[in-house]
Amino acid sequence: MEPEATGRPAYHPSTLLKIYIYGYFNRIQSSRRLEREAQRNLELIWLTGKLAPDFKTIADFRKDNGQAIRRVCREFIALCRHLDLFSDAIVAIDGSKFKAVNNRDKSFTERKLKARMQQVEESVARPPGRTRSSRPGARSSIRRSGVPPQGEDQGTQSADEGPKANRNPNAAGTRRADFPN
Secondary structure (H helix, E strand, O other): OOOOOOOOOOOOHHHHHHHHHHHHHOOOOOHHHHHHHHHHOHHHHHHHOOOOOOHHHHHHHHHHOHHHHHHHHHHHHHHHHHOOOOOOOOOOOOOOOOOOOOOOOOOOOHHHHHHHHHHHHHHHHOOOOOOHHHOOOOOOOOOEOOEOOOOOOOOOOOOOOOOOOOOOOOOOOOOHHHOOO
16 A cells, blocks of 8 residues: 555554554553643653654554554563563453342341351251241231231321321421421
């Protein structure tokens, strides 16, 4: 591919590769941010020889030269191995992503886990057919057919209390004058 006879001369691929590698090391992926860095960052200004390509040039270089960039990275790794810069350690990175649900009932601290294990142990030790609430004197918190358990307020009103006695002062239809400040 021959360069055009008109317009500005093309940037050398090594200059664009330097910008790309600088962005990789500094976690800058955006070609617009790399353009800004090439104009203001002294490190990159020195590295590129005061050249500052626009973002489209950087993006096109990355898009058009993906294979060449990977080859350069492969060669760099081979050079580092040849110079014994890498150790023989094995590193594994797990990139799995899971949907996280961390509400109060599903997250366990060590104390909660011990308490839950104790509950499981107690339920295993209990004879079959006998639940915690079937012990003598235990109160059930389950309401059967709308009947409240013993000891709870039945919600009855005395004769001197009007129908507004249990009403919420913020509810619709109440007047401010009915409630003292």
